[in-house]
Amino acid sequence: MSTFDPTAYLPDDLLERIRERAPIHDRENTFPEQDLDELRTAGYLSILVPVERGGAGLGLAEAAVLQQRLATAAPATALAINMHLVWTGVAKVFSDRGVPGLEFVQDGAAAGEVFAFGISEGGNDLVLFGSDTDAVPTDDGGYAFTGTKIFTSLAPVWTRLGLHGLDTTSADAPKLVFAFVERTDAVVTGDDWDTLGMRATQSRTTRLDGARADAAHVVRRIDPGPNPDPIVFGIFSVFEILLASVYTGIARRALDLAVLTAQQRRSKKTGVAYSQDPDIRWRIADMGLAYDALPPQIAALARDVDEKVDNGARWFALLSGVKHRAITMSKHVVDQAMLVAGGGSYFSSNELSRLYRDVLAGAFHPSDPESAHATAASSWLGPIES
Structure with a gap:
């Protein structure tokens, strides 16, 4: 093998x-x-x-x-x-x-x-299950999209934007429409990305004013709301697993930097490397114990997607759960790494300072903590009784 x-x-x-x-x-x-x-x-x-x-x-x-x-x-x-x-x-x-x-x-x-992801909309907590963007059918079988997308990473460089909108005018409306548009005058990219962290993503606001997707690039028309369509599973599974991967990578880097710092720094009092200090050793052990849990979880779920394993109704709890655990783990590890490194990590020139700011973005990606917990609760307890 x-x-x-x-x-x-x-x-x-x-x-x-x-x-x-x-x-x-x-x-x-x-x-x-x-x-x-x-x-x-x-x-x-x-x-x-x-x-x-x-x-x-x-x-x-x-x-x-x-x-x-x-x-x-x-x-x-x-x-x-x-x-x-x-x-x-x-x-x-x-x-x-x-x-x-x-x-x-x-x-x-x-x-x-370069394909960008144009799903997020301000105030739209339905995410994949609804849209405030208007999707109007065109005579050639395509759609024209009008609305505002936020957090559009790759904003300066994408060549096609994958997005969704709501068709409210067709005979079978309402339908959520997933499609891809090209960069034209009907797509305006804002210059509003001035954030605490993850600055190089340039995830700017995108305004659509009749941006057209031709019929060949209209991928799916589905009913709004929870839906077993492959577009929903595909986006949710890949998005959550790759997000968990990025933030797990941040944790790994923070852990490596903490280990390096502990090996290089020496106590003025004892002359002994910080790596021999029981408190520092406990802190790094705590980081390692937290980090080690995530790569195998990510690998197992990703293999399930690759091998078409049917996890049924458990899929959404498993996927939102691994993303949530990766975010909370990564933030904890970076917090601990800052303490191991000491006051020098507080300076903006220190890599840990940047990691500390970058890791905070994780809480704002779907599934957010509230959604992850609600999904897990429904998986174990069933839906809330009406």
Whole structure:
């Protein structure tokens, strides 16, 4: 049995170049164009595309490992690339299950196109199950979308935006429409991304004013609300697993930095390395115990998606749960790493300071803590009685 080698797709020298640029993009609030260019050249944008369509043919389990590795160098770059990988991952979910409709995503990714994720809307806690964006049918079988999307990562560079909107005018309305639009004058990207952390994602607000998707790029029309359609499972599964991967990668980097600091620092009082201090050892052990739980969980769920395991109604609790645990674990580990490193980590030039700010973004991605707990409660206790 062959062993997966992450360095074949993310070589050490590429990772180090990305790591060196990360503080610059954070400080200057700029998108990491060089990172994207180098990752594209390395074939990273098509790791989830089948070999026969020009990609690497990796599974979600391997992509999750790679995203953890990339996040150790530049969390914001990893999070931005995540959104492209979500769509190529959904395309893989489709093709693995014999569902047509997203082959153009696979072909586009293999050709170097960048796919962005345009689902989030201000105040829309329905997320995948509803939309405030108007989807109006056009005469050619396509749709025109009007509305506002928030947190559109890859905003300066995407070539196609995958999004959803609500069709309220067709004979079978209402229908949620999932489609892809190109960058035209009908799509306006704001310049409003000035945030505490994850600054290099450049997840700006996107305003749509009749942005058109032709019939070939209208992927799904489904009923609003919870739905077993492959588009819902595909997005939710790939999104949650890859998000968990990025934040688990942040935790790994914080843990490694804490270990390095403990080995290098010495007590003025005793002359002994901090790595021999019982309190520091306990703190790092606590970080390690928390971190070690997540990579196997991510790997197991990703393999289930790859192998088409039927977890039935448990899927949503399992997926929202692994994302929630990754976020809470990662924040805890970074908190502990800051304490191990001492006051120097409080300076903005310190890498841990950036990790501390970056990790805070995790709580704002779906599923948020409230949604994750509600899903888990329903899984174990059943729905709330009306």
